[in-house]
Amino acid sequence: MVLLGHHLNNPLLFFIILCSCFWNRSLYGAVSVEPSQGLLLDRGCSQYNNSNLGSFFENLNASLGEMRTQVRNQSTHFATAMKNKENNPVYALFLCRDYLPVADCLDCFAAAEVQIRNCSYGGASGARVTYDGCFLRYESNEFKEQNTDAGNRMKCGNHSAREATAFDSAMDQVLMNLQIAIPRIANFSAATETKVPNNNNNNNGTSSIIYAFAQCILTITPQGCLDCLKIGHQNLETCLPNSEGRAFDTGCFIRYSNISFFPHNYTMDITPYLKQGGSSKMAIIGGVSGGAALVLILLALFGWLRKSKRPKRVPRGDILGATELKGPVNYGYKDLKSATNNFSEENKIGEGGFGDVYKVINLIKIHFQV
């Protein structure tokens, strides 16, 4: 402060300081926090500008307007729209947290739209905004089936949880359960409450509760949802033992905290969805077990397929180059998948190629933030 006061005498320096404050503000978005939208977690603009601004703004306005109407009139938490006047398409998508009332979703929509227009006033051909409360995105190409991309990231809390070890292992289970259950739930969304087992007998049984919520966009497949949640899970592991964290991506969102952030009556018991998978797998195996030879043949075939399907590694430079040039737009799931040694191949997080994949994604993150 002393330094700042001293340099106020110098108008040029003051100007530079002022500018850098605004620059930081708009980059990291320390905007006022409303309960409906919560923290601004992320904002990214494409570095490509649309060349036909007239029809671009018309199409952008019309697609945002259509989504707003869908949310309001149909009380829905998910909307997509596409407007293509003058063959200059704008595709758009909105996802609101299922536990929020529609009025809050509309508030969050409005806040996200302000952020989006910060990108689009120059005609950026794509942009995305993530709040605690919602996700808004538009592009000049279709993207609603894209479940993940290089912009995936997390925002961790700033305080370590009490009884960090117990919290950690409880969180691992919570994340694993959400990852299994969400793709099996019709609306791709659930909130859970989980008591952290209390090892310490002399603290009067005041154990923490983990509040967790996860959600996928409704235009991807269950497998796409699962793949996205796996990456989110991996990202959130790096937050632990923080008492809160959020992971966000193009196709899904995960948030956890030791403090409640959704209505208690929204809490869902997801155990039926965990069992369901186990039993259906057993049924398939049971049906086949009549012919043990067939099982062996299938296993051999499976092993051979896995080996031959493993793609060649794409040099990292390619991914980073593409990300730097294109920003959030035009970055296909396929590209990431092949560039990251096919992360969907591994069923368990933290095994084999996945740890390496995570490193690749991390590198992209750094560049994406610039």
Ligand SMILES: *[C@@H]1O[C@H](CO)[C@@H](O)[C@H](O)[C@H]1NC(C)=O
């Ligand atoms: C689009 O909406 C913005 C903000 O509401 C407005 O300023 C602009 O004039 C609109 N553009 C067109 C072409 O409708």
Ligand SMILES: *[C@@H]1O[C@H](CO)[C@@H](O)[C@H](O)[C@H]1NC(C)=O
């Ligand atoms: C949405 O609701 C408003 C007001 O209730 C109504 O005027 C409008 O026609 C509705 N739009 C659609 C597409 O149903």
Ligand SMILES: *[C@@H]1O[C@H](CO)[C@@H](O)[C@H](O)[C@H]1NC(C)=O
């Ligand atoms: C960008 O957003 C901030 C609020 O986060 C606002 O104060 C600023 O005026 C916006 N800038 C432009 C150019 O729209």
Ligand SMILES: *[C@@H]1O[C@H](CO)[C@@H](O)[C@H](O)[C@H]1NC(C)=O
């Ligand atoms: C796009 O427009 C913005 C705002 O006018 C400008 O700052 C940026 O340099 C433009 N990008 C390109 C690639 O022309």
Ligand SMILES: *[C@@H]1O[C@H](CO)[C@@H](O)[C@H](O)[C@H]1NC(C)=O
């Ligand atoms: C943690 O602290 C940093 C710096 O003060 C802040 O930008 C960030 O938003 C905080 N994280 C959360 C989840 O509140």
Ligand SMILES: *[C@@H]1O[C@H](CO)[C@@H](O)[C@H](O)[C@H]1NC(C)=O
């Ligand atoms: C949540 O965790 C923080 C950080 O350890 C702690 O200060 C706070 O008391 C906890 N809140 C609850 C409700 O457990």
Ligand SMILES: *[C@@H]1O[C@H](CO)[C@@H](O)[C@H](O)[C@H]1NC(C)=O
């Ligand atoms: C989502 O689906 C679950 C299970 O089918 C249901 O309990 C819950 O109410 C649904 N939530 C919404 C917002 O529709």
Ligand SMILES: *[C@@H]1O[C@H](CO)[C@@H](O)[C@H](O)[C@H]1NC(C)=O
């Ligand atoms: C447990 O409860 C007793 C009496 O209610 C209190 O004196 C004691 O400080 C508590 N212990 C802890 C660890 O909170």
Ligand SMILES: *[C@@H]1O[C@H](CO)[C@@H](O)[C@H](O)[C@H]1NC(C)=O
């Ligand atoms: C939860 O309770 C609120 C009122 O407190 C109600 O409006 C809402 O519909 C309830 N939600 C569920 C999923 O039961």
